[in-house]
Amino acid sequence: xxxxxxxxxxxxxxxxxxxxxxxxxxxxxxxxxxxxxxxxxxxxxxxxxxxxxxxxxxxxxxxxxxxxxxxxxxxxxxxxxxxxxxxxxxxxxxxxxxxxxxxxxxxxxxxxxxxxxxxxxxxxxxxxxxxxxxxxxxxxxxxxxxxxxxxxxxxxxxxxxxxxxxxxxxxxxxxxxxxxxxxxxxxxxxxxxxxxxxxxxxxxxxxxxxxxxxxxxxxxxxxxxxxxxxxxxxxxxxxxxxxxxxxxxxxxxxxxxxxxxxxxxxxxxxxxxxxxxxxxxxxxxxxxxxxxxxxxxxxxxxxxxxxxxxxxxxxxxxxxxxxxxxxxxxxxxxxxxxxxxxxxxxxxxxxxxxxxxxxxxxxxxxxxxxxxxxxxxxxxxxxxxxxxxxxxxxxxxxxxxxxxxxxxxxxxxxxxxxxxxxxxxxxxxxxxxxxxxxxxxxxxxxxxxxxxxxxxxxxxxxxxxxxxxxxxxxxxxxxxxxxxxxxxxxxxxxxxxxxxxxxxxxxxxxxxxxxxxxxxxxxxxxxxxxxxxxxxxxxxxxxxxxxxxxxxx
Numbered sequence: 001x002x003x004x005x006x007x008x009x010x011x012x013x014x015x016x017x018x019x020x021x022x023x024x025x026x027x028x029x030x031x032x033x034x035x036x037x038x039x040x041x042x043x044x045x046x047x048x049x050x051x052x053x054x055x056x057x058x059x060x061x062x063x064x065x066x067x068x069x070x071x072x073x074x075x076x077x078x079x080x081x082x083x084x085x086x087x088x089x090x091x092x093x094x095x096x097x098x099x100x101x102x103x104x105x106x107x108x109x110x111x112x113x114x115x116x117x118x119x120x121x122x123x124x125x126x127x128x129x130x131x132x133x134x135x136x137x138x139x140x141x142x143x144x145x146x147x148x149x150x151x152x153x154x155x156x157x158x159x160x161x162x163x164x165x166x167x168x169x170x171x172x173x174x175x176x177x178x179x180x181x182x183x184x185x186x187x188x189x190x191x192x193x194x195x196x197x198x199x200x201x202x203x204x205x206x207x208x209x210x211x212x213x214x215x216x217x218x219x220x221x222x223x224x225x226x227x228x229x230x231x232x233x234x235x236x237x238x239x240x241x242x243x244x245x246x247x248x249x250x251x252x253x254x255x256x257x258x259x260x261x262x263x264x265x266x267x268x269x270x271x272x273x274x275x276x277x278x279x280x281x282x283x284x285x286x287x288x289x290x291x292x293x294x295x296x297x298x299x300x301x302x303x304x305x306x307x308x309x310x311x312x313x314x315x316x317x318x319x320x321x322x323x324x325x326x327x328x329x330x331x332x333x334x335x336x337x338x339x340x341x342x343x344x345x346x347x348x349x350x351x352x353x354x355x356x357x358x359x360x361x362x363x364x365x366x367x368x369x370x371x372x373x374x375x376x377x378x379x380x381x382x383x384x385x386x387x388x389x390x391x392x393x394x395x396x397x398x399x400x401x402x403x404x405x406x407x408x409x410x411x412x413x414x415x416x417x418x419x420x421x422x423x424x425x426x427x428x429x430x431x432x433x434x435x436x437x438x439x440x441x442x443x444x445x446x447x448x449x450x451x452x453x454x455x456x457x458x459x460x461x462x463x464x465x466x467x468x469x470x471x472x473x474x475x476x477x478x479x480x481x482x483x484x485x486x487x488x489x490x491x492x493x494x495x496x497x498x499x500x501x502x503x504x505x506x507x508x509x510x511x512x513x514x515x516x517x518x519x520x521x522x523x524x525x526x527x528x529x530x531x532x533x534x535x536x537x538x539x540x541x542x543x544x545x546x547x548x549x550x551x552x553x
Contacts, residue, residue, distance in 0.1 A: 030092065033357050033371040040350040041377055041401050050391060052376070053383035053403035058083055060381075060553065061091065063510035065373055067409065067552055068327050069098045071111030072416035076507040095373050099366045105147055112365075113142035114412050115326070119199065120159070120179045123441065132181045132235055132249035134166040141175025152319055152363035153310050156200050161306040165238075167248035177251040181235050184251065188268075189230035197226060200309060202318035202339035203285060224270045224280035229305040231268060232256045232296055253302065256294035266294025284308040314339060316355035320368065321345075324354075327372045329405030329552075330393045346398040377401035382553050407552050411441050414550055415474070421507050422478040422486040440474060469545055479541045481533045487540060491533055497525065500536060508543040 045052060056064070062082045066074040074082070082094055098104050117125070117138050126135030145155050164174030166181055183192035197203040232253050240247045258266030268280045282301050283289045288308060291299040309315055317339055325331030332345040345351045354371070361367045372378055382404040384392060391400040399405070409417065415437060469475060481487045490500050501521045505513045513521070521539055528534040543549055 030374050031371060033354070034374045036353060036357075037350060037371060037375045037377075040347060040353070041375070044347060044400055045402055048390060048400060050400060050402050051387040053381045053385070053388065055379045056381040056404065058090075059506075059510040061379060062094065064404075064552065065095060065098065067413055067417070069095070069369060069373070070104055070107040071114070071413050072107070072420045073510070075420060076503060079506060079510055091379070092374055095370055099369060109143045109147035111416075112146045113139050116142050121182075125182075126178070127438070132166065132237060133178050134168070134175075134248060135178075137166045137168055137173065137175040138178035140168055141178070149364065149366055152365050153315065154363070156315065157306040157310060160196060160200070160309065161302045163251050163253055165248055165250050170248050172250070180233065181249050181251050184230050184233040185235045189227055189233065192230045192233070193223065193227040197285070198337050200318060201285065201312060201314040202321065202337050203314065204338045220270065220272065221278065221280060222285065224268055225283035226285065228268050228280055228282035229301045231266070232294065232301050253296050253300055255296055258294050263294040265292055267292070286312065313355065316359050317351055319363070320355045320358055321351060323365070323368055324372060327369070327378060328401060329407045330399040334393070346400075378404070380404050382406045404553070409550050409552055415440055418474055418478050418544065475541070475544065478544060479537050481537055487533055487536050490536060497532055500532070501539060504536060504540055504543060508540070509548050
C-alpha cells in the first residue's frame with residue numbers, strides 16, 4: 001500500500017463527490033405504455049404532494065442505461081458519440097441500439113444470461129464437484145435465448161418442463177434442465193417447489209412445507225399439492241465409460257408410483273404439526289387439479305404445471321415486478337418475489353396494467369426494457385431533497401419513484417466495466433477468460449443459511465475485498481503503464497495533460513473533473529516530478545476505487 005500513500009486523500013475526495021447536474025430530457029415521442037407508466041407514477045406524486053427530482057444529464061443517463069441493459073459502462077467513444085447527437089429522440093434511439101443493434105447482441109445476451117444464471121442456480125451453481133449442474137450448459141441455454149429474444153413465457157415453460165442432458169456436446173443436450181437438475185432430487189423436490197413458485201409466480205411457499213403460513217393464504221396442503229407436480233422427475237448421473245468419474249447428468253420423466261405404491265392413484269403423504277398424516281395430489285395454486293395418475297403416458301405433470309403457469313396472471317406480474325426492480329432499484333413490492341394481498345404493491349394499478357401490456361407484447365423482454373428505460377422515473381436524478389423527502393424506501397417507506405435510487409453495481413457489472421474501459425482482460429480462450437472471471441467474482445459471493453441456500457454477490461467492505469479492489473490483478477492490469485495499455489495509449493493521443501485527465505473522468509465516471517479534482521491532478525503531477533504517466537496512473541487508480549465508480553447513479 002506504500003505505493004499509493006499519496007492517494008488516500010484523493011480517494012476520499014473522489015469517493016465523496018457525486019455531482020449530478022440536471023438537464024431537460026428530450027421531449028421525444030414515446031410508446032403509449034410509457035405514457036401510461038408516467039401518468040400513474042405522476043398521479044402518485046400529486047397524491048403525496050411531492051415534486052420529483054430533476055431529470056439527469058445525458059452523460060449520466062448514458063452510463064446508467066449501458067450498465068442496466070448490457071452490464072457495463074460505455075467506452076469513452078460510445079459516450080462521446082451519444083453526447084454529440086442532437087436528435088431529440090437520442091435517448092430512445094440509444095435504447096433501441098443497445099437492444100437491437102448486432103454490435104451489442106452478444107453483450108446483451110451475456111449480461112442477461114449472467115443475471116438469470118445467478119438467479120436460477122446461484123453464483124456457485126455448478127462449481128461444487130457434488131453438483132450435477134453444468135454451469136456452462138445453463139449459460140449456453142440462456143445466452144442463446146436472450147440472443148434470439150425468446151419470449152419470456154417460452155423460457156419459463158422450457159425451464160420448468162425440460163428433460164435431457166446438462167452438458168453441451170452430449171447426446172440429448174438441453175441446457176434448460178440445469179435449472180431443476182439439482183432441485184428435483186433434493187428432499188422429494190422441495191427445493192424445486194419453493195424455487196419455481198417464488199421465481200416465476202412470486203409466491204413464497206418455502207416455510208409452508210411444515211406448517212400453514214402465518215401471514216398469507218398459503219397452507220401446508222397447497223405446498224404439497226404444488227410439490228406433487230415434480231414427483232415424476234428424476235436426476236441421473238452419467239459416468240465416463242469405464243470410470244467412476246461423472247461426465248454429465250440427465251433429467252428424465254418417469255412413472256411415479258405414489259407413496260402408497262399405486263401409480264393409478266399417485267398420492268403424496270405429508271405430516272401435520274400435530275402428527276396426523278394427510279394426502280396431496282397435483283393441484284395448481286388457483287385450485288385447478290390435474291389427473292391423479294402417476295403414469296407419464298397418462299399425464300406429464302411438469303408439462304401440465306408449465307401450461308397452467310403460463311395462464312396465471314402472477315407470471316406476468318412477477319416478471320414485470322422483477323424487471324422494474326432491476327432498473328429502478330426497488331420493485332412495487334418488498335420483497336420483490338412476494339406477491340399477494342398480504343403484501344400490497346406500491347402501485348397496484350401500474351403493476352396490473354404493465355403486466356397486461358407485457359402479455360399483449362407476447363412477453364417481449366426488450367419491449368418491457370424499452371418502456372421502463374424511457375419512463376420518466378428512470379430518467380430522474382438520484383436526488384433526495386425537501387421536495388421528496390418522504391420517498392425513501394431504504395427506511396421502509398413505499399417507493400414513490402420520484403428519484404433514481406442509488407445502488408451499487410453488481411460484481412459482474414464491475415468486472416465488465418473494468419475490462420471494457422481499460423482493456424484489462426487476460427489473453428487466452430473464451431473458456432480461460434470465463435474461468436478467470438469466475439474466480440474474481442467468487443470473492444464477492446456471500447452465502448446465506450436459508451431454506452433455499454440463497455446467496456448474493458455484494459461489496460461488504462471486508463478487508464480482503466478492499467485489498468483486491470485496491471491492488472488485485474485486475475486493478476493492476478487496469479492501471480498498468482506498460483506499452484499498449486490504457487494509460488500508455490492515453491499519453492500518446494497528442495492531447496494536453498488537462499485533456500487527458502478529462503478523458504480519465506469521462507471514461508470512468510461519465511463526467512468532467514471538478515475544479516478541485518483538476519487541482520489534485522496538478523499537485524500529483526508536481527509530486528511525480530512531471531512524470532505524466534505516473535500522475536495519470538494515480539488518478540485512474542483513485543477513480544476506479546471511488547464510490548462514484550462502483551455506484552449505479
